[in-house]
Amino acid sequence: MIATTTAPARPQRVLRGLAVRQVRRGALVVTAVCAGMSALVAVGYHSEALDPAALAALARNPAIRTLFGEPVALDQAGGFTVWRTGTVLAVLLGVWAMLSATRITRGEEDAGRWGLLLSGRITLAEAVRQHLGVLAVVPILVGVATAVAMIAAGVGETGSLLHGSALAAVGLFFVAVGGVTAQLFVSRSAANGVAATVLVVGLLMRMVGDGVPALAWLRWLSPFGLLALTRPFDTNRGLPVSVLAFAASRPARTALLGSVVAFAVRRTMRPLAAWSAGIGAYFLLLGLIARSMTEFLTGNPEFATMAAQAGFPALGTVEGYAATLYALLAVPVGVFVAVRLAATAADENARRLTLLLAAPVTRARLLAAEAAVAGCAALALITVAGIAMWAGTATVHAGLAPGDALAGAWNVVPVVLLCLGAAVLALGWAPRTVAAIGALPAAGGFLWQVLADSVDAPSWIRALSPFAHLAAVPATAPAWPPALVMAGISAAGVVAGAIGYRRRDLSA
Numbered sequence: 001m002i003a004t005t006t007a008p009a010r011p012q013r014v015l016r017g018l019a020v021r022q023v024r025r026g027a028l029v030v031t032a033v034c035a036g037m038s039a040l041v042a043v044g045y046h047s048e049a050l051d052p053a054a055l056a057a058l059a060r061n062p063a064i065r066t067l068f069g070e071p072v073a074l075d076q077a078g079g080f081t082v083w084r085t086g087t088v089l090a091v092l093l094g095v096w097a098m099l100s101a102t103r104i105t106r107g108e109e110d111a112g113r114w115g116l117l118l119s120g121r122i123t124l125a126e127a128v129r130q131h132l133g134v135l136a137v138v139p140i141l142v143g144v145a146t147a148v149a150m151i152a153a154g155v156g157e158t159g160s161l162l163h164g165s166a167l168a169a170v171g172l173f174f175v176a177v178g179g180v181t182a183q184l185f186v187s188r189s190a191a192n193g194v195a196a197t198v199l200v201v202g203l204l205m206r207m208v209g210d211g212v213p214a215l216a217w218l219r220w221l222s223p224f225g226l227l228a229l230t231r232p233f234d235t236n237r238g239l240p241v242s243v244l245a246f247a248a249s250r251p252a253r254t255a256l257l258g259s260v261v262a263f264a265v266r267r268t269m270r271p272l273a274a275w276s277a278g279i280g281a282y283f284l285l286l287g288l289i290a291r292s293m294t295e296f297l298t299g300n301p302e303f304a305t306m307a308a309q310a311g312f313p314a315l316g317t318v319e320g321y322a323a324t325l326y327a328l329l330a331v332p333v334g335v336f337v338a339v340r341l342a343a344t345a346a347d348e349n350a351r352r353l354t355l356l357l358a359a360p361v362t363r364a365r366l367l368a369a370e371a372a373v374a375g376c377a378a379l380a381l382i383t384v385a386g387i388a389m390w391a392g393t394a395t396v397h398a399g400l401a402p403g404d405a406l407a408g409a410w411n412v413v414p415v416v417l418l419c420l421g422a423a424v425l426a427l428g429w430a431p432r433t434v435a436a437i438g439a440l441p442a443a444g445g446f447l448w449q450v451l452a453d454s455v456d457a458p459s460w461i462r463a464l465s466p467f468a469h470l471a472a473v474p475a476t477a478p479a480w481p482p483a484l485v486m487a488g489i490s491a492a493g494v495v496a497g498a499i500g501y502r503r504r505d506l507s508a
Contacts, residue, residue: 011122012130019134022104027138030096034089034142034167035149041084042153045077066211069224072234078155079233082163090167090227091203093142094174097135098195101178104131107188132179139171159233162241166230169244173223174199176248186350223247260356260365264373268340272377275336279329279381280388286325287392290400294321318398322389322408323472330412330442330467333381334419338438340374341423345431363502371424371494378416382409404474411473414486415442415466421493428500441466 065071069087073079105128108114118124147164151157177198181191202222209219210228219225226240255266294317344366347353357363386409393400423438430437449465451457462468469482 012126015122015127015130016134019104019131022131023100023135023138026096026100027141030093030138031142031145034093035145037085037089038081038146039149039153041081042077042150042155045080046154066207069206069228070210072228072231073159076155076159076233077153078150078159078163081150081153081155082159082232086163086167086227087203087206087224089146090170090224091199093139093167093171094199094223095196097139097171097174098178098181098199099192100135100138101132101175102182102188102191102195104135105179106182106185106191110188128179128183132175136172136175139168139175142171143168156233158236162230162236162238163232166227166232166241166244169241169248170223170227172248173244260361261369261373264369267343268373268377271336271340272380275332275381276384279332280384283325283329283385283388284392287389287394287398287400288396290318290321290389290393291396291398294318294398317475318393318400319404319408319475320472322393322400322405323411323475326385326389326408326412326473327446327467327470329382329385329409330415330419331446333378333385333412333416334442335435335439336381337374337378337416337419338423338435340377341370341420341427341438342435344370345427345434348431363504364498367424367427367498367501371420374423375417375420378420379413382412382416385409400474407478408474411470411478414483414490415445415470417490418442418445418466418486418493421490421497424497425493425500426497428497428502428504 068083071083074083114124114127117127143164143166145164146167147160150160150163174195177195178191181195181198182188185191185194203224205218205222206224206228209216209222209225219229220240220243223244226244229240230237344353353366357366383406386406387402389409390400390402390405392398393405418441419438422441423434426434426437445465445467449462449467452462452465452468466486469479469486471477471479
């Protein structure tokens, strides 16, 4: 007898077959519901002959617009069908898509059914890609089936095809959302929760955009709003569908992943942008009211005296006003530094750094990158505050020079360095307390000074706060000796923290 052998199936084909078995029943149900409901509503419109006056009243009702969206082309069966069922079917498809994405990826992995699968030639990335690739076909089938059903029900082809395409794009978007959350979070329940939050927020943005004309732009930020903006059977706009498709299929961003320092920069960019916007807006506002505030205090010295007793002296001049309020800058910037290093501790506690530290990357290198990037980001925040204060005072002609504005902002650098040193020290020896200990020199020091000034405490008690050693720049020259002492203390904290951080592998 001659033995015959069968060539083994390709791993990709096996993965796709597995994914098809996992989603086929749900896919058939959601496709039947979307296509069937659209066809039934279109047929019902033809048979019932709805009153145009009643439909016009619906279009003018803000509550109806909020719940069902902007009424468009209600004089046509296709327009009425899209308005009546579009959002409902999009939510149904979105919920099914995101839950299916987390179930066949994170759910299977959590249940241990991917253990043997991934022990062979198949990588985790390939398994996820093949499963999501199969799942992504379902929204396309739903869109095609819905368009065909509406055309069969006697409505226009162009509007039906556009509506089907937009519905498919919404489904693809939530396949992507479910796939991303499934890989970002360690459990299926957490991934489902975040994905559901995205869906609910998107739906609320669509409802607010439709119900409040002044906020109609919010619809461009919501997948359901983009679905409505296609306006099938009316203007038939294709741009919203393109935006949805781009959002669902945007390629992975691999910039700033080539080194430890670059990755630290990447992790810091978004928080830095958010904190810069907040701090910049706050100090811009302070600059805009600088002239009116100084004029008020000059004309009412009793209020200036009360402010001085509360720890805010020299508010009667623009330079003194800026110097006093710049002291507040150390608090948010110091907290920012502490939070950034606390994120490193959280990553280590969640074991997200295990594979990184198993590579030729030392703890000292990782710590140096995170601390250096956090320090540079803090300097950027300080500079943003200085520029914002100057811009505000320049707008109201308050007379604060650009150099004085920047000098006053940079005057808080020693306090921020203390926060950096304290945070690194805590990261090395007490990683669960990084945020609290790191923020202590700024937040605690400022509160200590205010309380000491308020109760007229002895000078040695007030001297325990680092803010007591800052000069009133730009009203006066910087106090360099105290600044150098604080920088030295910060350096000592960094060195001690680095020693503790390096020894953790030996003590673990």
